[in-house]
Amino acid sequence: MTTSVVIVAYKRPRALARLLMSLLEGAFDVIVVNVGGDPAVDDAARAAIVPLRVVHTDNRGYAAAVNAGAAIARGDVVVFTNDDVLFGPDAVESLAETIRDGTADAALPRIVGRDGRDAGTPVALPTPDRLFVEWALLPDWPVPMLRKHLAIEKWRRPQRTERVRAGTAAVVAVRADLLRDAPLPEEYFLYWEEAEWFWRLEELGAHVVLVPAATAEHGGGSGDVRPEKSRLLARNAVRCVRRTQGVKAASLAYAIVVLWNLRLVLGDAVRAKSRSRLQSRMAGLQAALGSWIEIP
Numbered sequence: 001m002t003t004s005v006v007i008v009a010y011k012r013p014r015a016l017a018r019l020l021m022s023l024l025e026g027a028f029d030v031i032v033v034n035v036g037g038d039p040a041v042d043d044a045a046r047a048a049i050v051p052l053r054v055v056h057t058d059n060r061g062y063a064a065a066v067n068a069g070a071a072i073a074r075g076d077v078v079v080f081t082n083d084d085v086l087f088g089p090d091a092v093e094s095l096a097e098t099i100r101d102g103t104a105d106a107a108l109p110r111i112v113g114r115d116g117r118d119a120g121t122p123v124a125l126p127t128p129d130r131l132f133v134e135w136a137l138l139p140d141w142p143v144p145m146l147r148k149h150l151a152i153e154k155w156r157r158p159q160r161t162e163r164v165r166a167g168t169a170a171v172v173a174v175r176a177d178l179l180r181d182a183p184l185p186e187e188y189f190l191y192w193e194e195a196e197w198f199w200r201l202e203e204l205g206a207h208v209v210l211v212p213a214a215t216a217e218h219g220g221g222s223g224d225v226r227p228e229k230s231r232l233l234a235r236n237a238v239r240c241v242r243r244t245q246g247v248k249a250a251s252l253a254y255a256i257v258v259l260w261n262l263r264l265v266l267g268d269a270v271r272a273k274s275r276s277r278l279q280s281r282m283a284g285l286q287a288a289l290g291s292w293i294e295i296p
Contacts, residue, residue: 001076001077001100002076003029003075003079004028004029004069004073004074004077004078004079004176005023005030005031005080005081006031006033006066006069006073006079007031007032007069008033008066008069008081008083009033009038009044010036010041010065010083011035011041012041012083013038013043014044015084016032016041016045019083019085019087020050020052021048022086022088023088023089025088025089026089028075028079028089029053029073030051031053031054031069031072032045032054033055033065033066033068034057035057035065036059053072055069055072060189061186061190062184062189062190063184063185063186063197066179066183066184067183067186070176070183073176076175076177077095077096077100077173077174077175078176078179079095079096079173080172081172082218085170085171085216085217086216086218087109087171087215087216087217091214092214094213095211096173099173099175105174105175105201105208106173106175106178106207106209107173107174107210107211107214108121108164108167108208108209108210108211109171109210109211109214110158110212110213110215111168111171111215111216111217112216112217113217118157119218120141120155120156120157121164121168121210122210123153123168123195124153124154124166125166125198125199126195126237126241126244126253127241127245128241128245128249128252128253128256131253131256131260132256132259133150133152134154135257136256136260137263138150140154141155142155160212161209161211161212161213163208164208166195167198167210168194169193169194170218171216178201178206182200182201182204182206184197185200187243188232188236188240189232190229190232191229191232192233192236192239195240195244199240225280226280227283227284229280230280230283230284230287231284231286231287233284234257234260234261234287234288234291235287235290235291235294237260238253238254238257238291238295239291242295250294251295254292254295260288261287261288262285264284264285265282268281
């Protein structure tokens with residue numbers, strides 16, 4: 001049995017080279033999806049000692065790139081990932097074995113930051129009530145005095161393999177046949193496509209687990225604040241709720257997403273964060289206000 005590792009690479013040849021080097025000792029079917037056909041990414045892939053295949057795609061978003069890689073994967077398990085993530089063969093094998101032994105249909109590693117700190121992998125499915133509590137109301141990092149009394153998915157830090165309903169999709173292992181039958185939705189470009197995908201997996205009765213023993217280092221996450229990212233996060237949240245739960249739920253989500261982005265703006269303003277960060281938050285609030293067009 002073979003495990004396929006699908007790496008979505010977009011104009012980060014150094015990050016790609018770093019990830020490929022970390023996989024050197026593994027015997028995997030490695031596929032690099034060169035989004036946009038960047039020559040520097042091709043060079044990094046050719047320079048790698050790891051046997052691999054490269055496929056070029058137009059820049060139609062993360063989901064489209066993952067699906068393109070999955071379409072040619074040879075393994076019974078596919079591990080798909082961004083190029084700015086770092087993990088080793090042991091993590092890949094641990095995730096793949098969790099699926100092959102029947103424990104799960106999809107498995108997530110524990111995501112840590114560059115400093116090794118647990119970045120929080122589980123997330124809630126995007127129902128309006130969870131959007132209100134986990135996105136609009138509460139911060140990303142656990143509040144000690146509230147943690148004991150509230151069941152907040154994004155504050156969970158499992159210490160053993162256990163089920164999650166959704167999670168950060170920086171690295172995901174999944175049965176190849178399931179990924180082909182239920183591909184990532186390509187209607188988002190970036191952000192929230194994984195939320196809809198996990199929603200669909202639950203509808204199909206698929207079992208998703210977090211495997212804390214498998215770790216992946218990711219430098220992105222909530223600390224990465226940019227105008228375009230803020231816009232997509234705001235708009236696509238409403239789109240995701242409408243596509244998964246209908247117009248009524250999306251109408252509720254619209255108000256919650258506006259409140260969420262208003263909290264981010266006010267929070268950064270009060271804490272005197274950098275001007276560029278505050279401008280990114282304002283871009284998100286403006287996109288949230290305009291996301292009503294996603295409701296019909």
